[in-house]
Amino acid sequence: MPSEIPFSIGDLAKATGTKVETIRWYERVGVLAAPERTSGNYRAYGAEHLERLSFVRRARDLGFSLDQVRDLLQLADDRNQPCDAVDRVAREHLEEVERKIADLEALRHELRDLIGQCRHGTVAECRIVQALSPQLGPAGTSQEA
């Protein structure tokens, strides 16, 4: 069979919703294999690159780091291995997402408290400013009249 018709980086970008620069970046950092080049030194991609890049994008959308994506790609290539390792990467990522959610929820709580205490007076009596300021004792700063 004849090899499929290759396509340009711009086409690949459009097909995957990726910026051209991002594709080149993926190549540089090794999550996307360097394709053949045309006589004019243009990158010439095939279906395998489209597939690969789609995988990368989907994984990135799910918040996996590029390191994790590299791992997942490598694991996904070993078609006959058990998929425990894949599962582990996903679980680790999930745990991190859950940690971040917990952190942000704590933050949200603090911010809501802060904002809820605002009495809309002057800055001098603003609870938000007070909450941000350090507690240096009840006397205030020394230079004030």
Add this chain to the structure above:
Amino acid sequence: MPSEIPFSIGDLAKATGTKVETIRWYERVGVLAAPERTSGNYRAYGAEHLERLSFVRRARDLGFSLDQVRDLLQLADDRNQPCDAVDRVAREHLEEVERKIADLEALRHELRDLIGQCRHGTVAECRIVQALSPQLGPAGTSQEA
């Protein structure tokens, strides 16, 4: 009154739980005023710097960006202004935190789905890998036996 005894960057770092390099960085980007220098060109801080840096750290802990911190500091200095602007910065930040939480929760949902579908077989039949791979039609890749 005699001016207070100044202290070194290392002392300030310890007092606020900040790395020395971070303090110098804050000075460079203008969230902490450049202090006086000793005859040996060492930075010599006073209580106002301690106060200022504590404010910055607290705000950073609450997830405010350095740009926001700069704004808050400036607003906090105008002691007689109404604190509406402060309130606005805080509210905007809260909204962003809430957006991030929502995003991460959607992510968590997807990841849980993914992981829940894993049947612990081989990579070839792994649902996680399948979910990451693009849907290119039901026939599978062309080279497979």
Add this chain to the structure above:
DNA sequence: ATGGACCCTGTGGCCGCTACAGGGTCAAGG
């Protein structure tokens, strides 16, 4: 005088891109 703990500036690295600058290539239209 010397050792060690601190301080100084300046630079480069981290992540994951994004945005240039300054060129080359290619197909269509005049």
Add this chain to the structure above:
DNA sequence: CCTTGACCCTGTAGCGGCCACAGGGTCCAT
């Protein structure tokens, strides 16, 4: 045949918010 304009190439610099050097200077106790 030549120009125009859309695309492509490499390389570098920038974002935020630091952190970690290297290669020096300073200070204080012994």
